[in-house]
Amino acid sequence: xxxxxIYAEVxxxxxxxxxxxxxxxxKELGGDVAVCLIGxxxxxxxxxxxxxxxxxxxxxxxxEYENYVTEAYVQAFKQVADTVSPTVILxxxxxxxxxxxxxxxxxxxxxxxxxCVDLKKEGDKIVAKRPMYAGKAYAMVEALANxxxxxxxPNSFAVKETAGAGAVEKVAVSLDTSKIKAxxxxxxxxxxxxxxxxxxxxxxSGGRGMKGPENFKMLEDLAKLFGPTATTGASRAxxxxxxxxxSYQVGQTxxxxxxxxxxxxxxxxxxxxxxxxxxxxxxxxxxxxxxxPIFQKADYGVVDDLxxxxxxxIDEIKKxxx
Amino acid sequence: MNxxxxxxxxxxxETLIKVQGAGIVTxxxxxxMNPYDEFAVEEALRQKEKMKAGNxxxxxxxxxxxIEAVRTGLAMGADTAVHINDAAYYDKADPYATxxxxxxxIKGMQYDAIFVGKQAIxxxxxxxxxxxxxxxxxxxxxxxxKFEVAADKSKATxxxxxxxxxxxxxxxxxxxxxxxxxxxxxxxxxLPGIMKAKKKPVDVKKAADLGVSEGPKTAIKEMSLxxxxxxxxxxxxxxxxxxxxxxxxxxxxxxxxx
Numbered sequence: 001x002x003x004x005x006i007y008a009e010v011x012x013x014x015x016x017x018x019x020x021x022x023x024x025x026x027k028e029l030g031g032d033v034a035v036c037l038i039g040x041x042x043x044x045x046x047x048x049x050x051x052x053x054x055x056x057x058x059x060x061x062x063x064e065y066e067n068y069v070t071e072a073y074v075q076a077f078k079q080v081a082d083t084v085s086p087t088v089i090l091x092x093x094x095x096x097x098x099x100x101x102x103x104x105x106x107x108x109x110x111x112x113x114x115x116c117v118d119l120k121k122e123g124d125k126i127v128a129k130r131p132m133y134a135g136k137a138y139a140m141v142e143a144l145a146n147x148x149x150x151x152x153x154p155n156s157f158a159v160k161e162t163a164g165a166g167a168v169e170k171v172a173v174s175l176d177t178s179k180i181k182a183x184x185x186x187x188x189x190x191x192x193x194x195x196x197x198x199x200x201x202x203x204x205s206g207g208r209g210m211k212g213p214e215n216f217k218m219l220e221d222l223a224k225l226f227g228p229t230a231t232t233g234a235s236r237a238x239x240x241x242x243x244x245x246x247s248y249q250v251g252q253t254x255x256x257x258x259x260x261x262x263x264x265x266x267x268x269x270x271x272x273x274x275x276x277x278x279x280x281x282x283x284x285x286x287x288x289x290x291x292x293p294i295f296q297k298a299d300y301g302v303v304d305d306l307x308x309x310x311x312x313x314i315d316e317i318k319k320x321x322x
Numbered sequence: 323m324n325x326x327x328x329x330x331x332x333x334x335x336e337t338l339i340k341v342q343g344a345g346i347v348t349x350x351x352x353x354x355m356n357p358y359d360e361f362a363v364e365e366a367l368r369q370k371e372k373m374k375a376g377n378x379x380x381x382x383x384x385x386x387x388x389i390e391a392v393r394t395g396l397a398m399g400a401d402t403a404v405h406i407n408d409a410a411y412y413d414k415a416d417p418y419a420t421x422x423x424x425x426x427x428i429k430g431m432q433y434d435a436i437f438v439g440k441q442a443i444x445x446x447x448x449x450x451x452x453x454x455x456x457x458x459x460x461x462x463x464x465x466x467x468k469f470e471v472a473a474d475k476s477k478a479t480x481x482x483x484x485x486x487x488x489x490x491x492x493x494x495x496x497x498x499x500x501x502x503x504x505x506x507x508x509x510x511x512x513l514p515g516i517m518k519a520k521k522k523p524v525d526v527k528k529a530a531d532l533g534v535s536e537g538p539k540t541a542i543k544e545m546s547l548x549x550x551x552x553x554x555x556x557x558x559x560x561x562x563x564x565x566x567x568x569x570x571x572x573x574x575x576x577x578x579x580x
Contacts, residue, residue, distance in 0.1 A: 011485065067489070070452070070462060095485040099464050102417065102449035106456035111418040111539025114447040127543065132445050136339040137346065139445075140544045181461040182493040185479070189487035196485050202579065226579065246504060247486070252335060252443065253357070253503045261579050272335055278548065282577050284569065285554075298554040302569055308562030309569075316570030320580050 003032035005086035005147070007077060007104075008049060009096055010039030017199055018092025018154040020052045025157040026090055027053025029121050033164055034058065036080040038073055040066040043170060050166025052159060057168045058084075064175065067184040068096055074103045075180075076173045081108065083171075086147050088126055093151035094198065101151045112149040113141045115256070117156045117279060126150060134252050134275030153279070154199045155258040190247070194223075194231040197250060202226045202261045205233035205250055205277075206243075209266020209287060209306055213243040218310050219265060225317050226261075233257065233277075235267045251276035265306045269294025286310065323376040323475055325366040326436045327400065328424050328454065329359040331384050331391035332444040341545035345413075355391040358439025360398075360508035361501035365469055366437050367399045368506060373475075377401045379431065383423045385409040389524070396519035397511030403524045411529040416538040417449035424450070425457035426532035433496055434475050440465055440500040451500035461497040467504040471495070 004026040008019035015037065026033045035049050038060040046057045060076045077100070081089065089104070091097040093115045105112035117138075118129040128141050128150050143149065197203060204223040206216055216232065223230040234244035236251050250257050252272035262280035267273060269285070269292055277283070278297065285298035286306045295301045302309055333339070333351045340347040355363075366378045380395040380403040382388050392403045404427045406412075411423065428436065436458075441448035448464075455462035467488070468481035477494045483502050511519070557572070559565035574580040 068484075070464075095465070095483070098448055099452065102447075102452035103456060103462065105418070105449070105539075106421070106453040111416050112447075112449055113540055114417075114449060131548075132545075133333065133337075133339045133346070134335065134443060134446065135548060137341050138546050138548060139344075139542045140546075141540055141542050143540050145539060181497070182463060182491050185490040185492050187484070187487065187489045189484070192486070198485075247483075261573070261577060282579075283554075284573075295554065295556075297551055299551070300569065300572060301554050301556045302565045303556065304562045304565055309566050312563040312566030313569055316567045317573070317580055320570050320574045 002087045003034060003084065004029070004088040004090055005081055005084045006033065006035045007089070007091035007097065007100065008035045008037040009092065009094060010037065010042050010045060013041055015045050015048055016092060016094060017159065018094050018097070018152070020159045021154065021157045022090045022092050022152050023049055023052040023054055024160040024162065025119060025152070027162050027164060028160070029119065029126070032056070034084050034086065036060065036077055038065055038076050046168045047166060050164050051161050053162045053164040055165040055167070057166065059168060059170045060173050061170065067187060069180060069182055069184060070099055070103050071180045071182065072175055073100055074107055075175050077104055078107055079173050080171055081147070087124065089147045089149045091151050093153050097151050101149060105149045108147065110145050110147060110149060111143055112151065113143065114151050115153050116150055117153050117258070119150065119152070131279070134272070135278040136275070153256065153258055155201070193228065195229055197231055197233050197248065197255045197257050200229060200231040200257070201259050202230035203233045203250070203257055203259045204230065204263045204265065205235065205267060206238055206265045207235035207267030208237040208241070210238055210243065216244060218314065222310060222314050225314065225321070235273050264294050264298070265310060267294055268292045269297060323369050323373045323435070323471065324433045325369060325376065326379045326381055326428050326431060326433045327359070327362045327366045327395065328436065328438045328450065329363065329380055329382045329391055329395055330356045330442045331382070331388040332356045332442055335443060341547055344542045344544055346545065353387055353390060355394050356439050356442045358441060358443070358501055358503070361503065361505045362437035362439050363395050363398050363400060364506045364508040365501060369435070369469070369471060379403065381424055381427050382406065383408070383412055383415065383420055385412055392524060393519050394511060396522045397515040398509055399515060402522060405524050405526050406529060406532065407526050408529045414538050416540040417445070417447045418453055418540070419536060419538040421450045421453035421457055422536040423529050423532065423534050424454055426534045427527065428458065435478065435495055436498045438498060438500050440502045451498050455498035458498070461493050462500070463491050463493055463497060464500040465502040466499045467502050469499065469505065
């Protein structure tokens with residue numbers, strides 16, 4: 001394999017964890033690993049990619065990249081891709097990655113493989129495994145031409161430290177501004193230190209059994225005990241009831257998550273919910289209804305009233321942590 | 323305001339999926355319009371109603387059965403439709419080939435905006451909106467949850483979902499917009515609507531009629547079912563407190579999270 005070019009993403013002044021994940025995986029697959037890091041302030045962050053295996057880091061930095069606009073990022077990435085001529089292009093399938101990757105593929109006249117959960121090398125080809133039909137089936141997919149463009153679901157691969165050469169080069173991109181038609185007028189992002197659900201390693205999620213918005217406080221308390229990589233989620237029933245905002249929703253019409261630990265509290269486990277969290281590494285279900293379908297997916301099940309279990313669990317975890 | 327809506331017919335979310343080689347067993351499936359495409363149809367209808375002028379054209383790639391989803395769009399209130407009825411092309415179509423066929427059908431139409439669901443819930447690829455825009459040479463805004471158009475139809479101001487929040491984006495028309503949940507509440511087709519839809523014109527084309535030369539750029543080699551999760555462990559105990567204590571121990575010693 002001649003080489004991989006990774007799209008790495010900057011958000012809130014940091015490189016996304018998903019970008020480190022795909023860089024680590026590219027190093028493991030072998031060949032030269034180049035990274036294209038785009039964003040305002042990217043230059044100061046670029047060297048961080050070296051320890052996860054980046055041999056070369058192309059930096060596109062400047063005030064014009066402060067807010068993500070598809071066309072500007074496509075142009076910048078394409079200029080780097082034209083220089084590198086990679087056989088494989090990888091990105092993390094974050095909200096931004098999902099927007100950017102198909103646009104880049106179309107600009108390069110090739111296809112793309114979305115939201116993959118595993119990659120295997122077969123000769124010069126990458127065979128990508130991806131869920132379809134909301135996780136009810138998996139497809140092994142390959143690109144029919146180079147570059148093979150693949151987006152990887154966050155949390156599918158571990159971040160691994162394997163040093164790469166790490167040479168940083170700042171790229172001067174000449175944007176064709178006449179083609180950049182969309183303008184970001186304003187951005188409203190919730191001020192929170194919690195990770196996004198798609199990137200969180202631990203999610204404590206609540207459903208209809210939570211009975212009201214005020215009871216999510218205990219799920220937040222439990223999540224906090226797990227540290228900064230934990231957050232809370234919600235089922236569609238809880239969101240439709242107005243107890244949590246849509247941004248918390250896990251499932252087919254919400255977010256697809258793949259944390260190391262998913263704790264489902266008062267969630268029955270409708271197929272649409274399972275579609276959004278079925279690839280979680282460990283699933284714990286707390287529900288007083290022993291017949292709830294969530295127990296068929298759960299690694300550990302507690303059949304009891306969550307209003308008794310969750311507060312007790314908070315106390316027990318505090319004890320374990322000392 | 324003239325709009326085009328691209329729709330796809332997909333298995334209903336409750337469908338049990340059985341795999342067969344590089345595809346799925348299609349017998350016994352209940353087919354519906356992709357739920358995200360319903361938001362797209364609804365938004366096009368609302369814009370037409372607000373402007374009190376214009377046409378809504380449905381475009382869909384799919385085999386014979388897809389006409390049902392096309393008729394659903396017409397029954398909701400769309401005016402005309404193009405059905406790219408080409409089973410051979412459709413069977414091998416990846417998102418790129420799908421976008422190429424849709425682009426070929428749309429090229430030459432008069433339109434101010436194209437609405438597409440943010441993703442189809444069968445392949446869950448979410449690629450067609452951006453690829454279609456690229457092939458038509460117009461801008462794209464994905465994950466739209468609010469759409470407003472200027473009175474002179476020169477531009478749209480839309481709110482899109484981004485990670486952890488929202489962004490307001492202004493874009494000149496024509497452009498492609500991908501619809502996310504929250505954009506609107508799709509209407510149901512009324513009985514008169516369903517009757518009228520039967521008489522609305524549907525232009526049926528083969529991919530070759532549209533001059534599509536691009537084939538797929540990716541291929542599914544094999545499909546499989548997810549591995550059955552091994553039976554979970556039910557945590558027992560005298561009361562909730564005892565079960566919570568055991569769960570905390572498991573999270574600490576077995577899962578090694580705490």
